[in-house]
Amino acid sequence: MRRKIPPLQTLVCFDAAARHESYTRAAQELALTQSAVSRQIATLEAFLGVALFRRTRHGVALTASGAAYARQITKRLEAMERDTLDAMAHQGEGGSLALAAVPTFATRWLVPRLPDFALQQPDVVVHIETRTRPFLFADTEFDAALYAGTPAQVASWAGTRALLLMHEDVVPVCSPSLLQAHRIKGKTATPAAIARLPLLQQSTRPDGWRQWFDAQQVETPNARGGPRYELFSMLAAAAAHGLGVALMPTMLVEDELARGDLVVACARPLSGERNYYLVTPDRGDARPLLAMFSDWLQGQASAAA
Numbered sequence: 035m036r037r038k039i040p041p042l043q044t045l046v047c048f049d050a051a052a053r054h055e056s057y058t059r060a061a062q063e064l065a066l067t068q069s070a071v072s073r074q075i076a077t078l079e080a081f082l083g084v085a086l087f088r089r090t091r092h093g094v095a096l097t098a099s100g101a102a103y104a105r106q107i108t109k110r111l112e113a114m115e116r117d118t119l120d121a122m123a124h125q126g127e128g129g130s131l132a133l134a135a136v137p138t139f140a141t142r143w144l145v146p147r148l149p150d151f152a153l154q155q156p157d158v159v160v161h162i163e164t165r166t167r168p169f170l171f172a173d174t175e176f177d178a179a180l181y182a183g184t185p186a187q188v189a190s191w192a193g194t195r196a197l198l199l200m201h202e203d204v205v206p207v208c209s210p211s212l213l214q215a216h217r218i219k220g221k222t223a224t225p226a227a228i229a230r231l232p233l234l235q236q237s238t239r240p241d242g243w244r245q246w247f248d249a250q251q252v253e254t255p256n257a258r259g260g261p262r263y264e265l266f267s268m269l270a271a272a273a274a275h276g277l278g279v280a281l282m283p284t285m286l287v288e289d290e291l292a293r294g295d296l297v298v299a300c301a302r303p304l305s306g307e308r309n310y311y312l313v314t315p316d317r318g319d320a321r322p323l324l325a326m327f328s329d330w331l332q333g334q335a336s337a338a339a
Contacts, residue, residue: 040081047074048086049111052104056093113175116161129158129323134165135180138266139310142286144180147334154330158323166238168194171315177324179313188311195316197328199335200285202306204242206299207270207287208279213299215276222301225250231299232278233260236269242281246304270296285338310335 050060051071061068079086086100096104116132135144140162148160165179168191181188181196188196206228218227229252233243244257260278263269270287273280274295283306290296312331314324 040078044074044078044081045107045111047071048078049104049107051075051087051094052096052100052108055095058093109173116175130161131158131178131323131327132161132176133163133178133180134169134174134176135162136166136182137164138270138286139180139182140164141267142289143338150334151327151330155326158327160327168313177314177321178327181311181313182308183311184307185309188309188313191313193316194313196311196313197332199310199312199331200339202283202285202308202310203303204246204281204283204306205301205303206246206279207282207284207291207296208273208299209276209295210297212276212279213297221297223299225252225300225302228252228279228300229254229256233257234269234272234278234280235260235262236266236281237262237264242306245307246281249304250302 047060047064047066047070050063051057054060054063057068057071057075060066061071064071075087082103084099084103085097086103087094088097133140144162151158151160163176165176168181168183168187169176169179171193180199181191182202208231212231213223216227216231223231225247229247233256235258236242240258240262243254247254247257261272263272266282266286269280270282270290272278273282274290279299281304284291284298284303287296291298312328314328
């Protein structure tokens with residue numbers, strides 16, 4: 035059966051023109067003439083029987099139908115590009131997985147363990163992009179997500195199922211030089227001594243330090259004070275350079291602790307509100323490759339625990 039699909043070149047021209055809302059800039063991007071782009075758009079509009087652009091005083095603008103079509107076509111072209119890159123890289127035998135992941139967990143915990151997965155599945159390629167918030171799997175090409183969140187956040191992620199990988203315990207860490215500069219003797223400081231040190235904040239967890247001090251029954255008016263960093267990787271780097279004490283999950287600073295760049299400033303961990311999950315679309319036809327990766331991931335999480 036012949037598919038009712040317009041020529042690919044017309045779709046590529048439409049995608050570029052829609053993104054720029056300009057035939058001239060689309061032509062520059064595609065190394066074509068403006069008239070060539072205009073002809074391709076006219077061909078596509080004739081094929082669809084729908085006006086995609088309207089003329090304005092400054093050029094062209096998408097119609098409502100054109101904007102809706104552009105959103106769909108852009109996703110399809112991106113998917114085709116990824117499939118083409120996979121084929122060019124000879125990834126057809128074992129397949130590939132596309133993961134969304136919180137950045138620091140992916141960089142510091144997952145990636146160092148991926149060589150083990152590669153040894154077991156040498157023909158499988160794992161692609162990783164960063165995402166920190168829930169999303170609709172139907173609007174993306176992701177197979178799964180590695181997500182850090184509270185049980186309530188995971189439960190409210192519509193159309194998904196979640197596999198708990200590990201709980202998150204946080205502990206104060208800092209550079210050894212910071213303890214020396216504040217003349218703190220012994221291997222670790224007391225909670226009261228921590229309260230007198232400069233505190234580094236994680237911007238998405240503004241109450242982290244307050245919760246830790248409350249658990250230690252120490253009052254400090256500065257629990258929310260200090261510079262804020264968006265990512266745990268930034269927080270770890272700031273702590274290692276002596277800027278203050280950071281409240282970090284130990285699994286995300288394993289290398290720094292092993293090298294001595296960071297030390298545990300106070301050996302009183304606190305169970306965090308967030309856990310780490312493997313989130314997948316709630317479908318009955320789960321891919322065998324995804325199930326295999328899930329089993330491997332559970333094994334790695336159990337070993338780390």
